[in-house]
Amino acid sequence: MSAEIFQKIAETNTWSWIMPELAMGLLALSLLVLEVILPKVAHGAIPRIAILGQLVILGHVVTGICTGTLPVGEAFGGMLFFDETGQLFRVFFLGASIFVSYLGMVSLDKRTLPQVEYFHILLVITAALMLLAQANHFVMLFVALETATVGFYILVSYFRHTTVSLEAGLKYLIMGALSSTILLFGIVLLYGAGSNPALAGSSEDSLNFGNLAGFLAANPDDTLGLIGMILVISGVAFKVGAFPFQIWIPDVYQGAPLPTTALLAVSSKAAGFAMLLSFSKVFSALEDWFYPLLTALAILTILFGNFAALTQRNLKRVIGLSGVSHAGFLLIGVITARTVDWASIAILFYLFAYLLASAAVFSVLVHLNKDDDSDLTLDDLGDLAKKNGFLGLALAIGVGSLAGIPPLAGFIGKLLIFIAAFKAELYGLLGVAIVGVVVSIYYYFGILKSAFFDLWKFQTDEEEVPTAIPGIDLGFLGKLAILLATAGTLLLGFYQSPFSSWLLG
Amino acid sequence: MTDVFFYIFATAALAGALGVVFSRNTVSGAMCLIGTFLSMASLFVLLEAYFLAVIQVLVYAGAVMVLFLFIIMLLDVKETAAKKASIYTWAASLIGFGILITGVFAISAAVSIKNKAPTMPEASGTSLKAFGYELFTTYLLPMQVTGFLLLIAMIGVIVLSKKVNTE
Amino acid sequence: MISLEQYIVVSSLLFAIGFFGVLFRKNTLVIYMCLELMLNAANLALIAFSRYHGGMGGNLFVFFTITVAAAEVAVGLAIIVALFRKRQTVEVGELNELKN
Numbered sequence: 001m002s003a004e005i006f007q008k009i010a011e012t013n014t015w016s017w018i019m020p021e022l023a024m025g026l027l028a029l030s031l032l033v034l035e036v037i038l039p040k041v042a043h044g045a046i047p048r049i050a051i052l053g054q055l056v057i058l059g060h061v062v063t064g065i066c067t068g069t070l071p072v073g074e075a076f077g078g079m080l081f082f083d084e085t086g087q088l089f090r091v092f093f094l095g096a097s098i099f100v101s102y103l104g105m106v107s108l109d110k111r112t113l114p115q116v117e118y119f120h121i122l123l124v125i126t127a128a129l130m131l132l133a134q135a136n137h138f139v140m141l142f143v144a145l146e147t148a149t150v151g152f153y154i155l156v157s158y159f160r161h162t163t164v165s166l167e168a169g170l171k172y173l174i175m176g177a178l179s180s181t182i183l184l185f186g187i188v189l190l191y192g193a194g195s196n197p198a199l200a201g202s203s204e205d206s207l208n209f210g211n212l213a214g215f216l217a218a219n220p221d222d223t224l225g226l227i228g229m230i231l232v233i234s235g236v237a238f239k240v241g242a243f244p245f246q247i248w249i250p251d252v253y254q255g256a257p258l259p260t261t262a263l264l265a266v267s268s269k270a271a272g273f274a275m276l277l278s279f280s281k282v283f284s285a286l287e288d289w290f291y292p293l294l295t296a297l298a299i300l301t302i303l304f305g306n307f308a309a310l311t312q313r314n315l316k317r318v319i320g321l322s323g324v325s326h327a328g329f330l331l332i333g334v335i336t337a338r339t340v341d342w343a344s345i346a347i348l349f350y351l352f353a354y355l356l357a358s359a360a361v362f363s364v365l366v367h368l369n370k371d372d373d374s375d376l377t378l379d380d381l382g383d384l385a386k387k388n389g390f391l392g393l394a395l396a397i398g399v400g401s402l403a404g405i406p407p408l409a410g411f412i413g414k415l416l417i418f419i420a421a422f423k424a425e426l427y428g429l430l431g432v433a434i435v436g437v438v439v440s441i442y443y444y445f446g447i448l449k450s451a452f453f454d455l456w457k458f459q460t461d462e463e464e465v466p467t468a469i470p471g472i473d474l475g476f477l478g479k480l481a482i483l484l485a486t487a488g489t490l491l492l493g494f495y496q497s498p499f500s501s502w503l504l505g
Numbered sequence: 506m507t508d509v510f511f512y513i514f515a516t517a518a519l520a521g522a523l524g525v526v527f528s529r530n531t532v533s534g535a536m537c538l539i540g541t542f543l544s545m546a547s548l549f550v551l552l553e554a555y556f557l558a559v560i561q562v563l564v565y566a567g568a569v570m571v572l573f574l575f576i577i578m579l580l581d582v583k584e585t586a587a588k589k590a591s592i593y594t595w596a597a598s599l600i601g602f603g604i605l606i607t608g609v610f611a612i613s614a615a616v617s618i619k620n621k622a623p624t625m626p627e628a629s630g631t632s633l634k635a636f637g638y639e640l641f642t643t644y645l646l647p648m649q650v651t652g653f654l655l656l657i658a659m660i661g662v663i664v665l666s667k668k669v670n671t672e
Numbered sequence: 673m674i675s676l677e678q679y680i681v682v683s684s685l686l687f688a689i690g691f692f693g694v695l696f697r698k699n700t701l702v703i704y705m706c707l708e709l710m711l712n713a714a715n716l717a718l719i720a721f722s723r724y725h726g727g728m729g730g731n732l733f734v735f736f737t738i739t740v741a742a743a744e745v746a747v748g749l750a751i752i753v754a755l756f757r758k759r760q761t762v763e764v765g766e767l768n769e770l771k772n
Contacts, residue, residue: 013645018646077645117664121660124656127653140650142733143647146743147650150661153751154747160665160754164769164770174700174704181687181710191729192717195721202725204728207729223611223615227612255769507674526693548679549716554722557719557735561715565738569745577701597695609685612684613680613681635728636728639732655739658743662750
């Protein structure tokens with residue numbers, strides 16, 4: 001009996017396939033150990049160790065992708081499924097985590113708060129999200145998602161000396177727990193539908209994506225499955241911030257510490273789309289409901305995100321609401337993936353462009369030397385270009401890429417999605433998306449305007465400005481980070497041959 | 506005989522749930538919730554999920570609710586009696602409730618139409634051994650992730666409630 | 673003999689009552705209790721499905737959701753307590769620092 005158990009454990013659990021996630025977990029644990037064994041003066045090195053470790057893991061994954069040695073197929077008794085998309089999501093989450101680590105390092109250095117725990121939780125969240133993107137079973141999906149969500153609760157309320165951070169944490173907590181519950185109930189109904197032995201295609205392990213897809217294909221008119229799907233999509237729509245579930249975004253983005261806002265904007269959103277991409281396979285039999293639902297969400301999300309951002313003055317709220325509209329564009333990508341087979345690569349390209357642009361913007365914001373980053377407004381950007389041309393340029397490139405101005409990466413990302421939508425003959429959606437882009441240029445331009453064109457305001461009130469704001473010291477790492485983000489944005493704008501080889505091949 | 510128990514405990518669970526929503530006093534709300542959790546544990550027993558019934562009592566009715574009561578007492582929140590729910594809250598809540606009740610009927614109809622399996626399968630959740638076997642074979646990875654979840658929850662609680670050292 | 677749909681109706685009703693409570697109540701602690709109620713309703717449905725349809729999947733999932741819920745409660749209450757120390761309130765309506 002016991003030998004049999006060990007044999008089964010060894011057979012189904014191929015631990016070597018999840019090396020990156022294991023390494024992230026171990027790195028997270030070792031940070032805690034280092035805090036105990038290192039002398040207090042050396043604690044400043046811990047964030048650097050975290051970044052370095054993640055770079056090594058990222059290198060491992062990227063070499064794996066380039067050499068094609070990474071495994072493909074099911075593992076862990078059907079809990080995980082490895083494919084190319086999952087690998088790219090791994091790279092994405094690692095990249096996001098590295099940038100957020102850098103932001104956290106800068107941001108936490110200014111405050112007397114526990115530091116190491118921030119990086120520990122960040123690494124665990126990232127590992128959970130990497131597993132989430134490759135989940136092939138609803139139990140795995142739910143556990144990984146909740147690990148990330150609980151981590152997010154903590155990171156959002158991490159600046160607990162400020163009321164805003166805690167308030168944002170509480171709002172995120174209630175909305176997040178509500179959405180998780182709705183998602184869970186949806187999963188339960190899907191389980192109930194798929195495990196019914198009286199129906200064709202049912203299976204005891206109906207939470208497995210493959211089995212569930214098989215069941216739904218055999219019973220496409222199953223009401224229970226349909227209600228379950230709607231609840232699951234609602235839960236995910238919350239994570240990506242799609243329209244009726246976006247109400248938490250402005251408040252939470254504003255109140256959360258800046259690095260956490262970046263993490264929410266990038267990783268949490270991408271996690272939602274990783275889930276949606278998996279679900280589009282699971283629910284392919286219910287496409288008569290799945291795609292109209294997503295279409296409605298996409299239209300409302302794009303319109304709401306862009307128009308709500310118009311009136312905002314607070315930078316983090318603007319970024320949050322613009323993120324809502326980006327979620328709308330990405331939803332179009334998910335919808336087009338029904339007919340255009342390279343659309344999932346287009347989504348990933350969009351996400352990478354969004355990651356680099358957000359990294360540039362957030363790296364600039366974190367250097368603005370505000371004690372309380374929840375009330376960063378457009379006015380705080382005033383004279384940025386004059387004070388530090390490098391930061392001004394980085395902000396311009398980041399915001400330009402978010403707005404989708406050629407030849408930056410964001411433009412190519414939007415273009416790919418629009419071409420896919422055109423090929424899929426979704427002209428109505430395309431029209432809404434273009435309206436959204438036009439509106440978005442207005443508020444993105446507002447950000448740039450306050451960073452650059454306030455220069456001429458100085459002539460009128462010259463005397464109050466120079467003393468009010470201290471200079472900005474970036475340091476070597478800061479320059480490197482911003483340089484990487486902007487260079488990446490430019491590079492992906494001009495040179496997309498790795499991606500285009502995917503599109504064509 | 507078990508039918509009677511089902512009706513008793515189901516009614517108790519629903520009554521407790523209503524008590525949570527409508528009780529003015531937070532402490533009595535929490536007590537109602539404990540009642541609901543205990544009734545649900547009894548329903549678990551009726552469904553022959555004995556292990557989960559025990560876990561339900563230990564974790565939910567025990568640990569979680571004790572924590573809740575502890576926090577309620579600690580904060581000593583004055584229940585503001587004057588603060589009546591506004592008409593909008595009522596409207597929004599009732600609409601939400603209405604949608605869900607429609608969902609309840611749809612779900613029950615869906616279940617009753619589709620569920621024509623005449624015989625009840627053998628109860629599977631009774632054996633603790635079966636639980637352990639599954640948890641450490643098929644579900645090993647989620648198990649490990651849960652470990653990390655509990656770790657970050659613990660660290661998070663410490664970080665959030667440790668005294669801020671103002672140097 | 674109690675049928676499956678009776679259990680599912682009880683479970684969905686508990687879920688609906690919990691959802692109503694989340695929308696209706698303004699006290700964060702009560703909202704949080706209602707969320708626990710909703711999670712538990714899902715557990716009941718899982719166990720009922722698992723019992724009537726055969727198979728361990730549902731029972732095992734309950735094991736995970738209970739763990740997740742416990743972790744969530746711990747973190748959530750820590751946030752509520754930390755906020756209460758700052759603001760002396762647990763009412764949702766009074767949390768209004770985050771406005772444009």
